[in-house]
Amino acid sequence: MYNRHAAGLRRKGSKTLGLVVTDIRNPYFADLAMGVEEAAADAGYTLLVGYSRDDVEQQNKHLATMVEQQAEGIVLLPAIGSEKEQLSRIVDRGKVPVVQLARSISPEFGYVGADNRQAARLIAEHVAALGASAAVLIGGPAGSSAREDRLAGLAEGFAGTPVRFDPSQAVPSRNNPHDGADAFASAVDRGTVPEVVLAYSDAVAIGIYARLRRLGLEPGRDVAVASFDDVPLAELLQPPLTSVATHPRQVGRDAGLSLLDSIATGVPPAPSPPLATSLRIRASTASWRTSIRH
């Protein structure tokens, strides 16, 4: 029976990639991971997988192990708080190419992600067209590049419209329904209920739906909700959720392909241009102020 490790020792090259991601119970991250695996498997590569759960320690342990395990390259969704010097040290010793996925901590590595600024501008334009007068962003990990880009895109998109939007009023949270609900609650606590809630992700939006109902408010009717990612669940929610599709599977695939290309050519991976997004308008915004009040 064939031993690839012995072969790799001789030939240099393990036919193995590493993938370190946060918590895949969010289907958005799961789809990213499946995209990476698809690219790897199609190229005859096997995937070493580690879940950081957004813990930098755990992430770095995974990365170090993968370097020892002879991964020819690593796709990394950087945990919040990752530092580029640390990452460089872990990974440069073995000259292992790295492609950052969905979040970027440094342009010195590769990067593949959705066009978060464009996505945010699309949402802002749509919300302005609804005739809203104020909006707030709820959730998302503080300091992540994806969240910064979304904040910037929203500010851009709302500029010159009557919609008030203050990035400093945004409340960060971990990227799951529970923490998203808490973030929304704390936004409500410190003022009035916003007319339009922009959720950092569909996961956060689900938490916001639940919390609105606990306040006796119906999402889509009393408060408009829009979100990012467009996971399959978005259109199945009640009301169906307006969301910008960020195509995680394709982002994952492209990250894997970028890494494989770097391995094949020897050229270190560089940041790629962000991938286009598209707005899916559904009842959570479309029915706002058009439905009959009780």
Add this chain to the structure above:
Amino acid sequence: MYNRHAAGLRRKGSKTLGLVVTDIRNPYFADLAMGVEEAAADAGYTLLVGYSRDDVEQQNKHLATMVEQQAEGIVLLPAIGSEKEQLSRIVDRGKVPVVQLARSISPEFGYVGADNRQAARLIAEHVAALGASAAVLIGGPAGSSAREDRLAGLAEGFAGTPVRFDPSQAVPSRNNPHDGADAFASAVDRGTVPEVVLAYSDAVAIGIYARLRRLGLEPGRDVAVASFDDVPLAELLQPPLTSVATHPRQVGRDAGLSLLDSIATGVPPAPSPPLATSLRIRASTASWRTSIRH
């Protein structure tokens, strides 16, 4: 920089486990995978991961590669249609121990899973207590051991109650909202809308909610819905979904631990007793026939 492959060549043993699962965009499977990874990482093992997407070909390719990659053992959620002889052949050549996860195709390998019969009995008793007169199971992969066990447990649980339940009326489907919705639609097409719908999983239940609404029916009010798995989303749905918790993270962890134990002791893994489940009663059944009709 340390080369574990060279070390493994000398010492025998790669400190690597394999994990082959279907499609992790269902958070239930994602949690299973995270449980396995947790056990592996805690023991200093790295995980090779492959997604079969319930395709036997792809699964077997992953398995063969993992054997070549010197995985010391493999956790496998068998794709529908897996054959034990094939699996034996792929895996026995390298004498790699296998633990089946959540589904079993043969007692000759290890197995860790939830107690699906008990889970189904819990649901049946609850539905009987509601005073329903008929129930139907919707969704779930035809022929999987988990589905067979749930069908058997439901039949057992409904025996001696006034609730009509016919296993042959159950409609199988792939384990996701979209296909679950289709399965429900075909059940409705061939008769009347059931009083109580038992979804094979929370993922399927989500599809059923959406389809009920397209029929102008409100889940929990017009039709009671209960389900299996109790993913975090279940209690956040509207109405909150009654579901039996099958504790995927713990099942995954135990599968990983069982495999690691087999590797450490040299004793081939054997099927473990199924893990206890617990019913979470929520409004999708609790408010049925108690809420005020419009």
Add this chain to the structure above:
DNA sequence: CTGTTAGCGCCTTCAG
């Protein structure tokens, strides 16, 4: 074209 051999990086053994 088939057969032999050296050496990839590590660990273990055995000698000094």
Add this chain to the structure above:
DNA sequence: CTGAAGGCGCTAACAG
């Protein structure tokens, strides 16, 4: 206690 050497399974280079 420190240091040199052999061999794990494979491939590439070279000899016959």
